Amino acid sequence: MTERTGPADAGPVDSRGASRASAGANDPEPDDLTEVVVESEILRRGHYLTFRIDTVERADGTRAKREVVGHPGAVAILAIDADDRVLLVRQFRSPAGRVLLEVPAGTLDVDPETGAVEDHALAARRELEEETGYRAGSWRLLTSFWTAPGFATELMYLYLATDLVPAHEDRLGPDDDERLQLERVPWPDAVAAAERGEIADAKSLVALLWLDRITLAPSTPLAQSTPPESPSERPTGAVPPPVDVEFVGTPTELVNASMGAARRSRFALLAGIVFVAAGALLVGTGSPFGGALAIAFGLLLVSGGLAAPFALFAWWRRRDLLRQPTRFLASADGVDYRTPLGSSHSAWATFTRLRETGTFLFLETGLMVYYVPKRAFAPEQLAAFRRLVAEVGFGPDGRRTGAAAGARE
16 A cells, blocks of 8 residues: 655745856756655655655656655764774674674664654764763764665764763673674774775765774775874875964853863862762751752862853953954964964973864863864864874874874873
8 A cells, every 4th residue: 555645845946047147058057957756655664764656857847756765864973992993883784694894873763753853963872872882972973974865865974982981880882682793993904994895884984984084094005904103104295284273262152162171171070079979968967058059069060160150251351352363273393372362382292182072172281271163164174184183193082192192202
C-alpha cells in the first residue's frame, strides 16, 4: 500500500530573467537546474527510513521520477585521546557483508509522537558514550556532508572530540547492547590505513582526511607511522605564512571569554569544589543560609560566572580603550598580542594548551589566557592558523606534542 502526498515544497520563484545577463552563454544557472517536487508517493515507512518516489518538475516544465530514501540525519565523531590515538569501532555491516573499522557514529533519534529530530550536538555526545564508553570535554563541529545525495537525504555532522574521560568507573568500552569492538589507533596509522584502503567507509575516510589536514600528517610514504620529531625535520617552506587579524571586542565577548577562561582554571575548579563541599557541610550542621552562600559561591567559581561582573566592570572603566582594535599575529616565532592596554610577545614554548570553541580561540599559558573571537578570521586565515599550530607542535586536541615539548626544552 502506498501513500500519496502533495508537493513537498512550492519551490523557488523563477528569477532567471533577473540574473541571466551576468551568466555565460553556456553556463547553466542554478534555477535552471532546480527540480521542484510536485508529488510524493510513500512506499514504506521504516523505523528510521522512509522509502518514496518523488515526481519532480524541472525549470523547462518536464517531469521525472526520483527514488528517494528519507533519513533523519546522523553524526560521526573523530575522537582523539590524550595519547593522540583515534578511537575506532569494528563492527559487522550487513549491506557490505563484512566487518568494517569505522569512527563512532549514529543516526539522529526521532520522536515517534512529534516527529522532532534530535539535535546533532546532543546526538554526538550520546553516540560517543554508547559506542566507546568515553565522554569528551571539548567538542568542535568540523563539517557536515551528504552521504549519498543521489538517492538519500542523510546529512551527516562530523565532530572532533578531545579531552576524553571514561563515562563509567567500572566499565570502559561500548554499551552492552552495542555489537562492536573498540580500538585505539595512533592517528598516523589510522590515516595510513585509510590511504591503503583498509578503512573503507565514507564517513571514516572524511574524518581521517580532516585529521590529516588538521595535523599535517605525512601522507607519503604510507609506511611512515609517526610524525617528524621536530618542525625542523619537515620539508622546507612547509610552515604556513603568519596569520594577522584585528578585532574590536564587544562587552558580551569579553564576558563570555572571561567566563570561558575561568572555567578552564584548575585553581577555580578546586576552589569551587572546596566551597561547595564546605557549604554542604554547613547545611548539614544547621547553617542553611551560610551553606547556601558557600555553595552558590562555589558554583560561580566552577561555572566561571564569578568572572562576569569583573569583566563588565573592566569594560565600563576602560571602555574608551577597549573600543579600539586588538591585533593578533601568529607566526612560526610565536604570538604577538597587541591591545590598547599594552602588547606582548609569547613564544610557542610558553603555551600549554590551545583550545577552539564555536566562538573563540583560547591560547593558554601557565599564567594567563589569550582569546581571539573566531569572527575575526576569514576561513582561509583560520585554516592557516590550524596548520601553523600543527606545524609548531600541537596535536589536534590542542595539547603539546613531542615536537613542541622538545622545542620548549
